[in-house]
Amino acid sequence: MSEAADYRVAVRALCAFTARGGDLDLRFTPSPTAQEGMAGHGVVTARRDASYEREIALEGHFETLRVRGRADGFDPHANRLEEIKTFRGDLEHQPENHRRLHWAQAKVYGALMCRARELARIELALVYFDVTSQRETVISESFEATALEAFFATQCRAFLAWAAQELAHRRAREQWLAQLGFPHDTFRHGQRALAENVYKAVATGRALMAQAPTGIGKTLGTLFPMLKAMPGQQLDRLCFLTSRTTGRQLALDALTTLGASAPTTPLRALELIAREKACENPDLACHGDSCPLARGFYDRLPAARQAAVEAGLLDHTTLRRVALAHEICPYYLGQEMARWADVLIGDVNYWFDASAMLYALSVEQQWRIGLMIDEAHNLVERGRRMYSAELDQTRFLAMRRQAPTALKSPLDRVARRWRELNAELDDGSGDGDYRVLAAPPGRLLEALARAVSAINDYMVEQPVGLDSALLEFYFDALQLARVHELFDEHFLCDLTRVPGRAGRTASRLCLRNVVPAPLLAPRFAAARSSVLFSATLSPAHYYRDLLGLPGATPWLEMASPFAGDQLELHVDAHISTRYRDRAASLAPIARLIAAQYRKRPGNYLAFFSSFDYLERVVATLREQAPELPLHVQSRRMSEQARRDFLAVFDEHQGVIGFAVLGGIFGEGIDLPGERLIGAFIATLGLPQVNAVNEQMKARMAALFGDGYRYTYLYPGLTKVIQAAGRVIRTREDRGVIHLIDDRFDRAEVRSLLPGWWSPA
Structure with missing residues (x-):
């Protein structure tokens, strides 16, 4: 059979398919991160002598299978092939089926090595490296090449039927995609240009940033050309990534529409939750x-x-x-x-998080990936959260009081080190409630590492429920350790005073990512092409700088499908919403809202910078115009409460909703037609001026020379535009927006607003 008809499979994927059995067992987890794993491999191989061979590429055929992979290391003097596995905890508690899988991988590599080097016999070794103690445990056994060849053949035969099915699926998928047409008679305004640019980006292997307004059909306009490019670019998978549940549903709906427009689709899609x-x-x-x-x-x-x-x-x-x-x-x-789907739909963390499953699979399987990032403006803040970590001392102390006796010693050590650290808050210099540390606190982090190891051993013996305070601390401490490995000038390490027990000093330690670009850049580089799209992806340099996109990444702004006469825009520059002016702004804002509602009754949303501000305006409005129907977002809403809030915006009602800008109702909701006819935005959306943001501003200034805009202005106006974008959803909608603050009249701010907005 020709190479083109072979089915390629990685050694690890082959063994994961054929050699796993028994129970799912997570007691010997969490496993080390990818960074810890690579570091552990490096430590082990560095301990070997100069003749030691590392990362040996191996490949072998069996009927229609082409099996390939990289063996970890080979000692030619000892004729020993090593399979290195990093772990934490007590190796005695490793489940038997984990060990069986590791031996299967070692044996397949052994068979391929014997073939490549014409060896009659080889020693195989499982080298288990404890990332906490840095100790190796070696389990070795000698094998005849004939026995390994027989084992290899058995694994391959067990996979052949599935491989044949997958080859047939790939052929059917590519034939179907070649015939796939756009599912509608015409493209929407701007949708064809978007699709063409996406296709070109994939064809040239580049990233693309597309600022595409609401109503253009971004999901279908990116998914369709990506699918059409799959056969020609030999893409193995498409990953549609989003920050919101609604984004996942839009992608599923688009795939359903595409499938309904053509004969029975062989396309496999998977929603990850x-x-x-x-x-x-x-x-x-x-x-x-x-x-x-x-x-x-x-x-x-x-x-x-x-x-x-x-x-x-x-x-x-x-x-x-x-x-x-x-x-x-x-x-x-x-x-x-996720190993067998053509289109993977999930949260952005599946590709960009430190332990991202889809990214790890892609590297392991050597997939060619097309990435689509929906609502990409959210990736800046999501990336920061993925690579940040914090521990609250009060929660730690509460957990410690209830912790098992067996963990007393390591937890007491953490408590002592934390008390030592708190002295930095009580030394009388600087802001006594907040301090940026020159470096992460090594003594506390060392104590936490020992505590994590002890808890891991304890949990293997006596598993703790998922909702336990001990397990929560365990994962928080692990995340802190992992972020510490990445810490550099793109991070802050800060300590904040929090209310302690009986008046004692307590603190919250945070390793805070400021610029996720260096951590996200390798993830973009691993894809054949990445398309980032959003209604708010401006200015381009801000997103390139913070997301780690190449400087030459093209930025495309699609013309809005909406006309200026659909929107009545008012800039209410006679009102200041600055913190110092808020008390004076309450009555004017209330009068403005009441006047607009009386002029044109219907459904409105009013956005404010905080719950406190919102509640004060609501109270004022109820005094001035008690007859108006008000509907107010509460501080902590369940999913059902959120649905109930939106259900009130029925086309046959008139209501003024109040919500916090940048919150759950500021983007990602769709209220077309009469369900929403206007919005009041009583803030520039600027993040609060506080010690943390001022430190981020200083760091942004040092890195990019523009601390204020990068920290305050650009993120704030993104929230404003997203919230205002709830009003005009279709080409039939008509609505009104009030931008309430004198700063909206500044040229710098106006230049960042959508071009089709024209003040009344």
Whole structure:
């Protein structure tokens, strides 16, 4: 068979398919991060002598399979091939099926090595490296080449039927995509240009930033050309990534529309959702002794996997139905199906987080990926959160009082080190409630590392429920350690005083990412092409700088499908919403809102910079115009409460809703037609001036020479434009927007507003 007809599979993927059995068991987790794993491999291989070979590329054929991978290391003097595995905890508690999988990988590499070097015999070694203690445990065994060749053949035969199915699927997918046409008779205004530019970006292997306004059909306008480019660019997967649930649903809807416009689609799509939302038994631990959906997971997985690929479009509901029909965990079935889907739809963390599953799979499988980042303006703040970490001392102390006796010593050490650190808040210099530290506190971090190791050992013996304070501290401390590995000039380390028990000093330690660019850049580089799109992706240099995109990344602004006469825009420059002027602004804002409603009754949203400001305006308006129907966002709303809030905006009602700018109702909601006819935005949306933001401003000034705009102005106006964008959703909509603040009249601010907005 020709090479073109071969099915390529990585050693790890082959063994994961053929050599796993028994229960799903997470007691020996979490595993080290990718950075810890690479560092651990480096430590182990650095301990070997000069003749030691590292990262040996190996490849072998078996019938229609082409199996390839990189063995970790080979000692030619000892004739020993090593498979290095990093871990933390007590190796004695490693599940047997984990060890079996590791041996399978080592044996396949051994077979390929014997072929490549014409060896009759080889020693194989599993080298387990504890990232906490830096100790190695070596388990070795000698094998005849003939035995390894037989093992290799057995694994390949177990995979051949699936490989044939996947080759047939790939051919059918590419034929279908070649014939796929746009699902509507015409493109929307600006949608064709968007699609053409996306296609060119993929064809040339570049990134693209597209500022595309609401109403243009961004989801379909990016997904369709990406799909059309897949065969020609030999893309293995598309990843549609978003920060909001609504974005996932739009992508699923677009795929359904595309599928309905053509003959039966072979396309496989998978919606990935967070573990806490997918877990069927959140009160049970993830192992077979506790959760029935973990018991025998890998034994039942083959049948569930086959049923899942036959389902085609695996949204959360369909995936759950398939998983429960086979009595396995829906979340971990989703993790498995990520290997076999053509389009993956999920949160941005699946690609950009430090332990991102899709990114790790892509590297492992050497996939060619097309990335689509929906509402890409959110990636700046999401990236910061992914690579930040904090620990609150009061929560730690509360947990410590209830912690098991076996953990007393390591937790007491943490408490002592934390008390020492708090002296920096009480030394009488600077702001006593907030301090930026010159460097992360090494003694406290060392104590935390020992505590994490001790808790890990304890949890293996006595698993703790997912909602326990101990487990929460454990994961928070792990995240702190991981961020510490990345810490450089793009981070701040700060200490903030928090209310302590009995008047004692307590603090919150934060390793705060300021610029995620150096951490996101390698993720963009790993994709064949990345398309970032949003209605607010301006100015271009701000997003290039903070997201780590190449300086030559093209920025495209699509013309709005809306006409200026659809929007009545008022800049109410006679009112200041600055903090010092807020008391004086209450009555004028209330009068303005009442006058607009009386002039044109209907549904409005009024946005404010804080709940306090919002509530004061509401109180004033109720005094001035008690007859007006008001609907107010509360401080902590459940998902049901959010749905109830939006349900009030019915076309047959008139109501003035009050919400916080930048919150859950400031973007990502769709209230077309009469459901929303106007908005009042009583703020520039600037982040609060406080010690943290002022430190971020100083760091931005040092890095980019523009601290104020990067920290305050650009993020603030993005929120304003997003909130105002709730008003005009279709070409039939008519509405009014009031921008309330004298600063909206400044040329610098006006230049950042959408070009089609024209003040009345």
